[in-house]
Amino acid sequence: MNTDGRPQALMSNPRADRVKEVARLAGRPSRSRQGRFLAEGPQAVREALALHRERMAAGGPPVVEDLFVTTDCLERHPEFAGKPDPRMVTDEVLAAMSSTVTPQGVIAVCSFIDVPxxxxxxxxxxxxxxxxxxxxxxxxxxxxxxxxxxxxxxxxxxxxxxxxxxxxxxxxxxxxxxxxxxxxxxxxxxxxxxxxxxxxxxxxxxxxxxxxxxxxxxxxxxxxxxxxxxxxxxxxxxxxxxxxxxxxxxxxxxxxxxxxxxxxxxxxxxxxxxxxxxxxxxxxxxxxxxxxxxxxxxxxx
Known part of the structure; x- marks a missing residue:
């Protein structure tokens, strides 16, 4: 469910354009062009979300632009529910997005966070x-x-x-x-x-x-x-x-x-x-x- 109570559609097509767009962020040209990168796994995503919520509370720009999580992972890590709303995906979709051989159930698409x-x-x-x-x-x-x-x-x-x-x-x-x-x-x-x-x-x-x-x-x-x-x-x-x-x-x-x-x-x-x-x-x-x-x-x- 979304935070407003609406049913969350399950992304199940590993060959969908959105899946391919996320997967391309494993390559430097796409990262540089979009100003985005991937944070994969519960620990990295948890810290990305903490910074995201801190910045948003202070009126700053978002850090996490998209969040993709499997049902099993969300059950183990309910802290990934909330804002931003996670997009539910199948294991196959997450594997197609991920740059790792054994994905850990969650991927965040993040904005570049380096500073001058x-x-x-x-x-x-x-x-x-x-x-x-x-x-x-x-x-x-x-x-x-x-x-x-x-x-x-x-x-x-x-x-x-x-x-x-x-x-x-x-x-x-x-x-x-x-x-x-x-x-x-x-x-x-x-x-x-x-x-x-x-x-x-x-x-x-x-x-x-x-x-x-x-x-x-x-x-x-x-x-x-x-x-x-x-x-x-x-x-x-x-x-x-x-x-x-x-x-x-x-x-x-x-x-x-x-x-x-x-x-x-x-x-x-x-x-x-x-x-x-x-x-x-x-x-x-x-x-x-x-x-x-x-x-x-x-x-x-």
Whole structure:
């Protein structure tokens, strides 16, 4: 039933034009042309609807433009009833719409939700995750989820990074895409200049960094205790990178890391120490460690 009590017609033809139109959103040309993307599965759709209702209540634009759900899924997740009215579909129709091999019973067609760089900076962020040519959907999703979990204020993807609205990337965020502002296609020179203009320190995550994360955390602990920092590397860290200060972390490409020009443009190059025999950390793992280090420092100061 619709929310006004009218019977809900069941979409049962997997070859219908409307079904094909939704399925085409799995491809970038259709997404770009329509300004829409797919959120699939209960968790992603639940978060999309939460943002949709929040924005609508504030008089903003809609997020969810169409919602398609099977009868079984609606029985398991009655929260999908209500505004916007869900369109009931058969399993076959949902499978024809979906970009996954095993659909989870619900798909939302969403409007693009990224924001301009100026809007993000106007919020005076204290912790920002920047992906520099990160191209793997799984890594991008991990970094975005880590930023969300650490309470970051925004995520930025530079040009040549993965398409955020690719269905694989959307799934890998597990709903975090709808929790914090995301800037797409940022030009790095402009981004770095604007971050520094606002007094936001730029830290590059780099395995060969000039200071390691432990040193920065130790220096922060000494500051909290009111002790004088020691000379040498710790003193340099105290004079420069402070994890408790407003910070933007740069995370680089999975294979090449951060380009030299980007490393030179950062305020500090920071290495995550490796105590075992692994050659390096996956960029998603390194991002999680760095973001949580900054988040903790900012919250206890």
């Amino acid at each position: 760089l100026e809007q993000m900076l106007a919020g005076r962020p204290r912790l920002v995750a920047v992906m520099v040519e990160v191209r793997d959907p799984g890594n991008a999703g991990t970094i975005l989820r880590a930023a969300d979990s650490a309470g970051a204020d925004a995520v930025v993807l530079t040009s040549s990074s993965v398409d955020l609205y690719n269905p694989k990337t959307v799934r890998s965020t597990v709903g975090s895409l709808f929790h914090l502002p995301v800037v797409l296609g940022a030009e790095l020179d402009t981004l770095l200049a604007e971050l520094k203009r606002q007094g936001i320190a730029v830290l590059a995550a780099d395995g060969h960094g000039d200071v390691d994360l432990d040193t920065l955390q130790d220096a922060g602990a000494r500051r909290r205790l009111g002790a004088r920092s020691s000379s040498g590397a710790d003193g340099e860290a105290d004079a420069g990178a402070r994890l408790e200060a407003p910070t933007a972390w740069l995370f680089g490409n999975e294979a090449q890391g951060l380009p030299d020009a980007v490393l030179q443009g950062a305020d500090h190059r920071v290495a995550v120490p490796i105590y075992g025999r692994a050659e390096s950390l996956n960029v998603g793992t390194a991002a999680t460690v760095c973001l949580y280090a900054s988040a903790r420092a900012q919250r206890i100061n």
